[in-house]
Structure formats: structure tokens, C-alpha cells
Amino acid sequence: MRKDIEIVGGGITGLTAGLYCKKRGIEYKIIEKEEENGGILRDWKVNGDWYYRNCQYLSAREEWFKLWPGEEFDIFTVKYGSYTDIWDIASISIEFAGPVYPNRIKKKKITNNEQESLAQRLDIYPEEISEGLTKWVNKLGFDTHEIHSSNSISLQISRILPTKDIDYIKELKKRERLADTIYGLSRKELGIGPDIGALPKNGYNQLFKKIGKELNIKNSTNYRNYANCQKESETKTDIIWTGNPTPLINNISDSRMNSPATKAKNVLIKIDKSIILEPFYIQVYAKNTNITRIFCYLNKITIEAINEMEDKNRIAWEARNILEKFSINIGKSIEVYEKREIRHFIISRMDYKVIKKFLIESENTALIPAAWHEYSRDSKINGIIKMVKSRHCV
Numbered sequence: 001m002r003k004d005i006e007i008v009g010g011g012i013t014g015l016t017a018g019l020y021c022k023k024r025g026i027e028y029k030i031i032e033k034e035e036e037n038g039g040i041l042r043d044w045k046v047n048g049d050w051y052y053r054n055c056q057y058l059s060a061r062e063e064w065f066k067l068w069p070g071e072e073f074d075i076f077t078v079k080y081g082s083y084t085d086i087w088d089i090a091s092i093s094i095e096f097a098g099p100v101y102p103n104r105i106k107k108k109k110i111t112n113n114e115q116e117s118l119a120q121r122l123d124i125y126p127e128e129i130s131e132g133l134t135k136w137v138n139k140l141g142f143d144t145h146e147i148h149s150s151n152s153i154s155l156q157i158s159r160i161l162p163t164k165d166i167d168y169i170k171e172l173k174k175r176e177r178l179a180d181t182i183y184g185l186s187r188k189e190l191g192i193g194p195d196i197g198a199l200p201k202n203g204y205n206q207l208f209k210k211i212g213k214e215l216n217i218k219n220s221t222n223y224r225n226y227a228n229c230q231k232e233s234e235t236k237t238d239i240i241w242t243g244n245p246t247p248l249i250n251n252i253s254d255s256r257m258n259s260p261a262t263k264a265k266n267v268l269i270k271i272d273k274s275i276i277l278e279p280f281y282i283q284v285y286a287k288n289t290n291i292t293r294i295f296c297y298l299n300k301i302t303i304e305a306i307n308e309m310e311d312k313n314r315i316a317w318e319a320r321n322i323l324e325k326f327s328i329n330i331g332k333s334i335e336v337y338e339k340r341e342i343r344h345f346i347i348s349r350m351d352y353k354v355i356k357k358f359l360i361e362s363e364n365t366a367l368i369p370a371a372w373h374e375y376s377r378d379s380k381i382n383g384i385i386k387m388v389k390s391r392h393c394v
């Protein structure tokens with residue numbers, strides 16, 4: 001029996017799923033619980049202007065991105081760097097967006113240990129490296145023993161670059177598979193070309209509004225009870241759940257989710273319109289500032305920081321100092337704003353298992369779930385499209 005599809009959530013995942021269904025002629029309906037679509041990509045609106053909420057660009061090379069209207073985007077070569085001072089000597093890189101280790105590596109036998117918790121993963125490094133990273137993760141408010149090892153990706157600490165041992169690392173990465181997963185090299189050293197990014201020309205909100213209209217999205221707080229949606233395999237409708245998985249899983253399974261959230265502060269800076277910045281982001285791993293990332297674009301800067309109580313002008317000043325190390329002089333900031341948000345981007349060890357179990361239980365049911373255990377936009381969207389493709393033979 002040919003089924004139609006109900007898509008829960010009008011964020012990037014739900015809208016992409018809608019664009020796919022529309023293109024393939026599958027009957028679909030998108031339900032969004034907020035008045036406006038867009039979810040976590042919605043821009044901040046202040047003083048009649050918009051700012052990207054975080055450093056959130058789309059990967060233009062992804063197949064799913066081709067479902068979106070290309071003319072709405074600025075396409076650019078992704079450029080980034082990092083600032084690290086968690087090992088005392090401050091280091092910058094303009095080619096690597098992860099922690100830079102400035103000392104010689106103390107050689108340590110790399111053993112294939114258990115990697116369930118982040119603590120176990122960090123233990124693979126020599127002690128000094130592991131200690132610096134652990135303290136930094138603790139400062140963000142997370143216990144490395146309680147969170148899953150895969151968070152090394154969302155925290156952008158999955159690989160570190162030891163600048164004094166590049167030749168040794170090159171050779172070690174060839175020889176030891178595990179070393180290859182914890183040490184990084186710049187794309188240039190690896191001989192890989194740059195990544196290609198995409199940002200909507202006039203911010204995400206206007207694009208989501210336009211696409212939402214085209215997809216005939218329903219904004220409704222009155223959504224149905226999903227308690228039984230896994231069981232509805234005999235019904236005519238498949239349900240794609242793109243939203244936060246907590247209520248769904250808590251409702252259906254006997255496990256309770258417990259991943260930690262962070263109270264973050266974003267500081268938004270508008271600079272003189274004569275200075276136009278190319279999209280560029282800097283990952284920050286520092287002892288003396290709460291900044292974790294700085295994203296420059298157009299004549300704007302979005303700074304992500306973890307301490308919601310810190311003064312916005314101090315954060316702006318610290319960001320300015322870091323930017324100067326990258327020869328980015330933003331001149332006099334004209335406007336500085338702040339926005340607080342609660343961010344969910346970390347997965348606990350327990351939730352990792354709960355979600356994986358839930359995904360197995362959902363096979364052959366009416367539910368099309370997302371790969372929430374990976375916390376990755378691309379794998380979430382690709383996974384959903386793959387499932388729709390195979391179930392609907394399109």
C-alpha cells in the first residue's frame with residue numbers, strides 16, 4: 001500500500017524532507033508547533049536586523065542541499081581557524097579548526113581501550129594532552145565520564161594538531177588506525193581541497209518563510225498524540241519525527257533521557273558596513289575566556305560563549321583581541337547585543353544507548369526516526385531521505 005507522510009517539525013530536517021517528498025510526488029504534511037518555522041537555525045532578530053544564531057552554514061556538497069533553491073544562497077569556500085591556550089602557550093592556526101597542541105608529544109603506547117565515555121577516549125592521549133582537554137570540557141559544564149565519546153565531534157575536539165610533531169604524526173597516522181582518529185592535520189597537509197559552504201543571502205528566516213509557504217506547512221500547537229506512532233505500521237501514514245526526540249522516546253519507551261544542556265550566551269556585533277567579512281570561524285579552546293566560537297560574516301559577528309552571566313562588552317572585547325591575532329581588525333563596533341539560549345548538543349552515555357535501542361525498535365513500524373545519537377545534521381537528513389526512498393521506492 002502506498003503511504004503518505006506526516007513530518008513532525010519544520011526545521012531544516014523537516015523542510016528538507018518536505019522538499020524531497022514534493023519532488024518525488026509523495027503526499028506529505030508538515031506540522032510545526034511554533035508560529036514560525038526554522039527551529040535551531042532561526043536567526044536572532046535585533047533592532048530591525050538579523051544575525052546568524054550560531055556558526056551554522058550548510059554543506060553545499062551534500063546531495064540533500066541540492067533540494068534547496070541554489071539562488072537563495074551565497075556559496076563560499078569554508079575558512080576557519082582555532083585559538084588554543086589550554087596548554088599554557090597560546091597557539092593559533094589558520095588551517096585547523098581543532099585544538100592545537102604546542103609542545104612535543106610525550107610518546108605513549110596507543111592502546112585500543114574502551115571508548116564509551118569521553119573520558120575513556122581522552123585517555124588515549126598522553127596525560128598532559130588529556131588533562132588540558134578534560135579541564136576545558138569540565139569548564140563547559142560537562143562531566144567527561146558521563147557523556148558519550150562521540151561528543152568529541154560536537155565539541156570539536158575529536159582530533160588535535162600537535163604542531164611540533166607534524167612529521168611524526170604523519171607517519172603515526174599511517175601506521176596506527178587509532179592514532180589516525182585522535183590526531184589531526186590540516187586539509188592542506190592531507191592534500192584535501194577546501195569544503196564548500198552555503199549561507200542564505202538574507203538570513204535563514206526569510207528563506208524558511210518562503211519554503212514553508214511553498215510546502216504548505218501547518219503551524220499548529222494542536223498536534224496529535226505520538227504515543228502510538230511506532231505501532232501504526234498498518235495505517236496509511238508514515239511519520240517522520242525530526243524534532244527533539246525526548247518526548248517521543250519518553251512517551252514510547254521505558255527509558256528516560258538525561259543528556260545535559262548548556263546555558264549559553266551569544267554576543268552579536270555589527271561593525272561598520274564598509275568592512276565586509278568573508279565567512280570565517282574560529283574555534284576557541286581557552287582558559288581565560290568563556291568564548292567557544294567566533295563567526296564572522298558580512299558586517300556582523302556572532303560570538304558563542306558558555307557563561308550566560310558574563311558581560312556582553314567583555315565578551316566582545318575578548319573576541320576582538322582573538323580576532324586581532326588572525327589579523328582581523330573589525331574597527332569600532334557599532335552595535336553589541338546579547339542573546340541567551342539553552343543548547344542541546346551533548347549526548348549522555350545512557351541516551352546514546354537508549355536512542356540506538358529505540359532506532360532498532362522502530363524498524364518496520366510507521367515511524368521514520370532520525371539518527372539522534374549522532375547529533376549531526378547531515379547524517380540525520382541523509383538517514384531520513386534514505387528511509388523514505390527505500391519505503392516508498394522512489
Ligand SMILES: Cc1cc2nc3c(=O)[nH]c(=O)nc-3n(C[C@H](O)[C@H](O)[C@H](O)COP(=O)(O)OP(=O)(O)OC[C@H]3O[C@@H](n4cnc5c(N)ncnc54)[C@H](O)[C@@H]3O)c2cc1C
Pocket residue numbers: 008009010011012013014031032033034037038039040041223242243244245246259344347351370371372373374375376377380
Ligand atoms: C530536550 C532536547 C533534547 C534534544 N536531544 C537531541 C538528541 O538527543 N540528538 C540530537 O541530534 N538532537 C537533539 N536535540 C536537538 C534538536 O532538537 C534535534 O536534533 C532535532 O532533531 C533537530 O531537528 P532539525 O535538524 O530540523 O532542527 P530543529 O531546528 O530543532 O527543528 C525541529 C523543529 O521541530 C519542531 N518541533 C519539535 N517537536 C515538535 C512536535 N512535537 N510537533 C511539531 N513540531 C515540533 C520545533 O519547533 C522545530 O522547529 C534536542 C533538543 C532538545 C530541546
